Amino acid sequence: MVNSSLIRKILIYFVYTMIIVCFQVSFPEVLTFNHQVADLMFVYVCLVGYFFGIKDGLIIGAVVGICRDVLATPILVGLDGKANTFYGIGLIVLLLISFFSANFFTKQTKRKFTFAMVDVIVMTVLYKSVGNIFVWLYNVLIVGNQYTVTLSQVLLDSITTQFIINFICAVPIYLLLRFVGPYKGGINPVLLNRTEFGGDDTWLTI
Amino acid sequence: MVLCATLLLIAIVIFGAIPNSPVRKLVKPINAVVSPIQKLIKNGGDALDDFFASIKDGIAIREENKELRSEIAELQYVITQNEEARIRYEELKDAFHIKDSFSTYDIYGASILSRDADEWFSIIRVDIGQKDGLSVEDGSSLAVVDVQMNLLGRVIETEADSSKILPLTHEGFTVIGKVNEVNGAIVTVVGDSNLKNQGLCLVTGIDENTVPEVGTEIVTSGDGGLFPQGVPIGVIESVDTTNPLKITATLRPYTQIGSVKDLFIMVPLVTDEGETEVTSVETVEGDANG
Numbered sequence: 001m002v003n004s005s006l007i008r009k010i011l012i013y014f015v016y017t018m019i020i021v022c023f024q025v026s027f028p029e030v031l032t033f034n035h036q037v038a039d040l041m042f043v044y045v046c047l048v049g050y051f052f053g054i055k056d057g058l059i060i061g062a063v064v065g066i067c068r069d070v071l072a073t074p075i076l077v078g079l080d081g082k083a084n085t086f087y088g089i090g091l092i093v094l095l096l097i098s099f100f101s102a103n104f105f106t107k108q109t110k111r112k113f114t115f116a117m118v119d120v121i122v123m124t125v126l127y128k129s130v131g132n133i134f135v136w137l138y139n140v141l142i143v144g145n146q147y148t149v150t151l152s153q154v155l156l157d158s159i160t161t162q163f164i165i166n167f168i169c170a171v172p173i174y175l176l177l178r179f180v181g182p183y184k185g186g187i188n189p190v191l192l193n194r195t196e197f198g199g200d201d202t203w204l205t206i
Numbered sequence: 207m208v209l210c211a212t213l214l215l216i217a218i219v220i221f222g223a224i225p226n227s228p229v230r231k232l233v234k235p236i237n238a239v240v241s242p243i244q245k246l247i248k249n250g251g252d253a254l255d256d257f258f259a260s261i262k263d264g265i266a267i268r269e270e271n272k273e274l275r276s277e278i279a280e281l282q283y284v285i286t287q288n289e290e291a292r293i294r295y296e297e298l299k300d301a302f303h304i305k306d307s308f309s310t311y312d313i314y315g316a317s318i319l320s321r322d323a324d325e326w327f328s329i330i331r332v333d334i335g336q337k338d339g340l341s342v343e344d345g346s347s348l349a350v351v352d353v354q355m356n357l358l359g360r361v362i363e364t365e366a367d368s369s370k371i372l373p374l375t376h377e378g379f380t381v382i383g384k385v386n387e388v389n390g391a392i393v394t395v396v397g398d399s400n401l402k403n404q405g406l407c408l409v410t411g412i413d414e415n416t417v418p419e420v421g422t423e424i425v426t427s428g429d430g431g432l433f434p435q436g437v438p439i440g441v442i443e444s445v446d447t448t449n450p451l452k453i454t455a456t457l458r459p460y461t462q463i464g465s466v467k468d469l470f471i472m473v474p475l476v477t478d479e480g481e482t483e484v485t486s487v488e489t490v491e492g493d494a495n496g
Binding site for chain 1: 208211212215216218219222223229230233236237240241243244247248251319320321322323324325326327328329331362363370372376377378379398399400401403404464465
């Protein structure tokens, strides 16, 4: 007999993943503020990893990452000076984010709404900082292009704007995952029964 | 283990960048599954948007209709005058052998499926691809314009039922332009990592004797063969002459990529001998596509 909670989990993950991925690439103008697009996929992966553990996080991170690569493929200027599409960058980014989110002080503290928001902010700042450093290194050192973005623009326009809009988007996504999410009561029973960290049965509190 | 996995994935990314690599073939079935769902959600969103827009527009249209009725009478007279002028133009066109600007191109209409997911995942996907006859070989590309025939970008990759477009504000985009006047100065219009967030492009290769003024229109020069000559790109917004050896300007493209829904892809016509009627579509070295 097929486990009904498993079907529910797969179905809800599938629907949420498709809606979030497709909405972001189809209507980015709705989610744009100060030239930055709210990264629903990123926030979704962060929250799944943080609340539902590393297994769910990595699976959702991989699926969303692949969809991101297919639907919004990143373009980089290659060593030959020609612009080229690079598949797999979204996959790496979201797998790493899900891994880090699933381990974001989850052994030291209970998985709370407040910490989930801190997780989204920290991961956004980490992603944007590492991303900008990578793009700078790639342009200046490898391709030999001029990279004209200044540090203040990175800090204000890229990082600050992004974490503010990601933070705002994190609230409705959290509510969806918590109250109409893949698990009844918004709690992953695998984490509920975990005892190696002194019991985790009251972890999900707002 | 995380480091090993990351390094392995990075290796796959680099391997995937090689033309015709198996990684690209792996993406095709995923695209076949995800694309229809994405189209469905986009169409659903558009339908909802259209529904509310139709109610709002209906009220406005009723008011507008009253005004338009009175204008019709006046325009009927203008139409008669214009018809006369059209006949004259056709006569002169034949007499002087004037060719239509883009008569050597097939124009394919397309709708945008998806846009940028964030500042680094910034490709535009449209709903026509290889099944519709579009094909981009390695080293070649196709020009893309908006509905006003202003330059929007170029096709970078085609799949079975979708194509990917590099927008002109992306730092990987380069086009040779010229000031839109007789013997106008040649310049290079490039995407810039800093300016793209403001929807602007950078203009380089400006000669100190022919510095364009603010408001000057820049069009494609036709050099390089990818873009036909005379496609409007945008207007000069500011000029930086602080370094006389490296004068640069910022250009505001006519096309507003964020609000474009439909666009046109220009495919050079192929003659009976299998050659394109326009000059070669191969991109020149350094991705400088004129």
